[in-house]
Amino acid sequence: MSKKFTKDHEWISLEGDLARIGITDYAQEQLGDVVFVELPEAGRQVEQGNDAAVVESVKAASEVYAPVSGEIVEPNVKLEDEPALVNQDPAEGGWFFTMKVSNPDELNDLMDEAAYADYVKELG
Amino acid sequence: MRYLPLTPTDRGAMLSRIGVNTIDDLFIDVPEAARLDGPINLPPHQSEMQVERDLFAMAAQNKTASTVPFFCGAGAYKHHVPASVDHIIQRSEFLTSYTPYQPEITQGTLQYLFEFQTQVCELTGMPVANASMYDGSTATGEAVLMAHRITRKKRAVISARLHPHYRGVIDNLSDMGGFDVASPADSVNGVEDLIALIDEDTSSVVVQYPDFFGNIMDYSTIAREVQSRGCLLIVVVPEIISLGLLKRPGDMGADIVTGEGQSLGNGLNFGGPYVGLFAAKEKYLRQMPGRLCGETVDADGKRGFVLTLSTREQHIRRDKATSNICTNSGLCSLAFTAHMTLLGGQGLRHLAALNHARAVHLADKLEGIAGVEVVTPAFFNEFAIRLPAPAEQIVEALAEKSVLGGVPVSRLMPDSDMDDVLLVAATEANTEADLEIYETALRDVLKGVSA
Numbered sequence: 078m079s080k081k082f083t084k085d086h087e088w089i090s091l092e093g094d095l096a097r098i099g100i101t102d103y104a105q106e107q108l109g110d111v112v113f114v115e116l117p118e119a120g121r122q123v124e125q126g127n128d129a130a131v132v133e134s135v136k137a138a139s140e141v142y143a144p145v146s147g148e149i150v151e152p153n154v155k156l157e158d159e160p161a162l163v164n165q166d167p168a169e170g171g172w173f174f175t176m177k178v179s180n181p182d183e184l185n186d187l188m189d190e191a192a193y194a195d196y197v198k199e200l201g
Numbered sequence: 202m203r204y205l206p207l208t209p210t211d212r213g214a215m216l217s218r219i220g221v222n223t224i225d226d227l228f229i230d231v232p233e234a235a236r237l238d239g240p241i242n243l244p245p246h247q248s249e250m251q252v253e254r255d256l257f258a259m260a261a262q263n264k265t266a267s268t269v270p271f272f273c274g275a276g277a278y279k280h281h282v283p284a285s286v287d288h289i290i291q292r293s294e295f296l297t298s299y300t301p302y303q304p305e306i307t308q309g310t311l312q313y314l315f316e317f318q319t320q321v322c323e324l325t326g327m328p329v330a331n332a333s334m335y336d337g338s339t340a341t342g343e344a345v346l347m348a349h350r351i352t353r354k355k356r357a358v359i360s361a362r363l364h365p366h367y368r369g370v371i372d373n374l375s376d377m378g379g380f381d382v383a384s385p386a387d388s389v390n391g392v393e394d395l396i397a398l399i400d401e402d403t404s405s406v407v408v409q410y411p412d413f414f415g416n417i418m419d420y421s422t423i424a425r426e427v428q429s430r431g432c433l434l435i436v437v438v439p440e441i442i443s444l445g446l447l448k449r450p451g452d453m454g455a456d457i458v459t460g461e462g463q464s465l466g467n468g469l470n471f472g473g474p475y476v477g478l479f480a481a482k483e484k485y486l487r488q489m490p491g492r493l494c495g496e497t498v499d500a501d502g503k504r505g506f507v508l509t510l511s512t513r514e515q516h517i518r519r520d521k522a523t524s525n526i527c528t529n530s531g532l533c534s535l536a537f538t539a540h541m542t543l544l545g546g547q548g549l550r551h552l553a554a555l556n557h558a559r560a561v562h563l564a565d566k567l568e569g570i571a572g573v574e575v576v577t578p579a580f581f582n583e584f585a586i587r588l589p590a591p592a593e594q595i596v597e598a599l600a601e602k603s604v605l606g607g608v609p610v611s612r613l614m615p616d617s618d619m620d621d622v623l624l625v626a627a628t629e630a631n632t633e634a635d636l637e638i639y640e641t642a643l644r645d646v647l648k649g650v651s652a
Contacts, residue, residue, distance in 0.1 A: 113487065128521075133487075138512040140521065 080168075081144070081184055082193035088168065089144040089187065091178065099172040100132065100141060100163065103197050108134040111163040116152035117174055123149065125183050130173050132163060145183040147176040264603055266469055270635035272563070274583040274626025275413070275608040276337070276364050276439045277472060278464045280552075281630050282540060286466050289539040290532065304508040310531075311506035314494040317538040323546075324444045325458040326451025327480035331491040333534040334477025334526065337461030341407065341437050342370040343479065343490040343524055344457045348405035348433040349380060350488050350523070356381040357405050358398045358432075361388065362412035364439055365613045371407070387617045389414050389576050389585055396426050405433040405457075410450060411443055414610075414624070415580035424454035433457060440464055441478065443581040445553025457481045465544075466536030476533035487513055490524030552629060556582035559627040559636070566640040567625070572647055576622070583626035585610070590650045592623040598646040604639055 080090045086104035089096050105111065115131035123129050123143040130141035130152075152174045156162055163171040178184075188196060207215075212224070221227060228236065247255070266279045273279075289295075294309035304311060314332040321330035334340035345357045357375070359368060361384045368384075375382050381402070385393045395406050406427045411417045420436060427434045436450035438460035450458045460478035467475060481489055487510065495509035515522040544552060560582040568575045572589035588595050592609035599606035607625040610617060627636070 115487070131521075133512050136512075138518050138521070 080190060081187035082190070082196075083142065083144045083187055084196065085142050087141060087144050089184070091181075091184070094178060094181075095150060095175050096145065096147070096178050097172050097175050098129070098141070098144060100167055101193070101197075102167050103200075105164050105167045105171070108132060108137060108139065108163075110135050111160045114156040114160045114163065114173070116154070116156065117149045119149055119151055121149045123147065123176070125180075125186075132173075133160075141173055143176070144187060145176075145178050145180065147179040150175045150177055264600060264605060266605065269603045269605055270631065270638045271605045272607045272625050272627060272631070272635075272639060273605055274440070275613060275624050276366065276461065277469050277475075278440055278442070278582070278626060278628055279469055279630050280442065280464050280628050282466055282468060282536070283543060285543060286536055286539045290466075290535045295535055305505075308506060311494050311508070313535055313538045314492075315496055315506050316542065317534050318494060320538060320541045321460075321462075321478050321480050324441060324449070325438070325455075325460065325478070325480045326449030327455070327458050328451075328483040329486050329489070329493075330478065330480035331489055332494050333462070333529040333531075333537075334459075334479050334491055335530055336463075336473060336475035336477045337437065337439050337459060338364070338367040338370040338477075339526075340459035340461075340477030340479045341367045341435070342374045343526065344435045344437075344459045345371050345380075345405060345407065346374060346378070347457060347481070347485065347488050347490060347523070348435060349378075351433065351485060352404040352431065354402050354404035354432075355379070356383065356400065356402045357407055358382075358395050358403055359384045359407045360393055360395060360409060360412065361385050362393070362414055362416065363407055363409045363437060364413050367409070367437060367439075387614065387619065389619065389622060390416050390578060392418075395423065396430075399427070399430050399432060403430070403432050405435050407435045407437060409437045409439065410447070411440065411581050411583070414622075415577040415584040417447060417579045417581060419448060419453060420450070420455065421453040424456075428454070428456070435459065438478070440581065440583065442549070442553050442556060445549040446557060447581065451480070456485065462534065462537045466538070466540035467533050474530050474533055476530040476537050486510070488523055489513070491526050491529060553581075555629045556627070559629065559631055560584060562633075563625065563627045563631070563636050563639065566636055567643060570640070570644050570647060572650075573643070582628055583624060586623050586625055588621050588623055589647065591620045593620070595623065595643070595646055595650070598649065599639075599642050602642040602645070604642045606639060606643065 080088045082088050086101045087098055088101055089098050111132055111134050113133040117129050125143060125146045127143050128140040129143040132139055132141055153172050271279055318330040318332060334343060349355050359371060359382055371382060383398050408420055424434045433456035435457045436455040438444060441460050441462055442464045458480045462476035462478050492508055493510050495507050497505055497507050499505045511517060513523045515525060515527060560580060564575045564584055567573050567586055574587040575584055576587050577584035593611060596606050596609055607623045610619040610622040610624060
């Protein structure tokens with residue numbers, strides 16, 4: 078399936094019942110150089126909109142929220158040693174974690190790529 | 202700006218606007234019994250000279266730590282602070298020691314903060330330290346909150362031999378944060394079974410070193426057992442000079458070490474301001490409270506200092522900050538750094554050895570008095586003794602003889618059933634003559650008790 082997006086600038090892509098989550102190119106650009114990422118441990122249950130991770134740049138620290146509810150499966154431990162991946166490759170290699178989606182209906186709350194592009198355009 | 206007091210007309214206009222007749226009408230919610238019905242009962246005003254004379258006469262009735270033989274400790278220790286410390290902290294490079302809001306422009310301040318952190322790391326044996334907290338008790342409270350954050354649990358197991366004031370701060374923070382605390386029963390010495398109190402909701406175990414009764418324990422085994430249960434060991438050091446002799450908490454495997462830095466560079470100050478020490482394992486760096494100063498190089502490659510990792514802090518992370526601490530005890534940490542620098546490693550070891558020798562000598566003397574039992578088997582510069590009468594009573598009698606003989610445990614632990622236990626501290630500030638005076642005075646006082 079194609080990606081869905083949140084107003085908080087996370088992306089989510091579904092692969093079977095597993096979803097992969099990251100932050101958007103717009104988000105990494107706003108943050109600036111990412112210096113640290115705090116990831117959730119596998120097995121943690123999160124509700125849609127809960128804090129799931131923290132991304133810290135030279136100028137700010139922000140939460141990464143769970144776009145949908147479910148159970149964390151795998152954190153991208155590569156980011157611990159190489160947080161700059163979030164800047165270099167936000168849409169692929171810079172993913173934050175995968176999760177088992179408990180309620181796929183929640184995906185309907187999210188924007189598709191075109192809607193997100195419009196949303197970002199509005200933000201200026 | 203000139204201060205222009207209000208005229209009765211101004212006041213009348215304001216009162217009528219808000220709909221009351223007199224200022225007293227604003228206080229009707231205060232119960233009648235709690236209101237003053239006349240002026241406070243004070244003597245009429247006096248000249249400045251007369252006030253000075255009266256106050257000096259009143260002050261002269263005090264028996265102070267610097268005027269009589271003094272053996273009180275229990276978390277606040279009287280040490281000799283060299284006059285050079287006072288000179289150094291008043292140098293213009295350090296003005297002001299207030300928290301730097303444009304930090305990089307105050308390189309002098311940042312350099313001493315960096316040196317302070319380095320000293321705290323070396324003293325505690327920990328890899329990272331922050332640029333100080335308010336005092337030992339608040340540092341310990343923050344350590345418990347940090348352990349809760351790291352483990353996502355919310356219960357702390359606390360040694361019953363943690364200073365009761367430190368415990369009070371943890372209790373306050375726990376009440377407000379919805380966290381739990383658990384402790385074993387009170388005891389003066391022996392091994393406390395803290396491990397048995399750990400449950401699946403426990404984040405940390407808090408122990409004091411040396412403990413409230415002066416006991417010195419090696420916490421290495423406890424550290425391993427605590428960590429094998431997924432918890433953190435927090436070691437609290439209220440008398441930092443002890444680390445000039447003792448095995449460092451970091452070498453025992455402590456996860457977080459907090460301490461009180463008053464003993465270096467700072468006087469008793471009536472109980473504060475003091476300076477809190479906070480150090481942790483490197484993997485917990487980003488969960489630490491407070492400010493951290495880092496060393497770097499400028500564009501020309503020259504050594505310089507910056508405040509670092511401030512993205513954890515309140516002005517950036519808002520409610521997600523690691524702590525709501527916004528400042529530190531800057532001047533006290535500067536005095537700590539100056540004193541520690543003047544001492545050096547060798548000087549600190551000598552100072553610690555002197556403290557220990559004085560305390561051992563005093564313990565030997567007191568133990569020679571019939572009815573007195575030293576109940577702390579191994580100690581640094583403070584130990585507990587058991588007396589044949591309530592300690593409060595003995596301390597009062599000693600004070601009559603102009604000896605401040607220690608802190609009765611019942612004063613800090615009123616519910617502990619240890620009325621006969623007295624904490625006695627001796628430092629390098631006590632002379633041999635002081636020890637003699639104490640021994641003689643206690644012997645006399647106890648004669649009166651048994652007679």
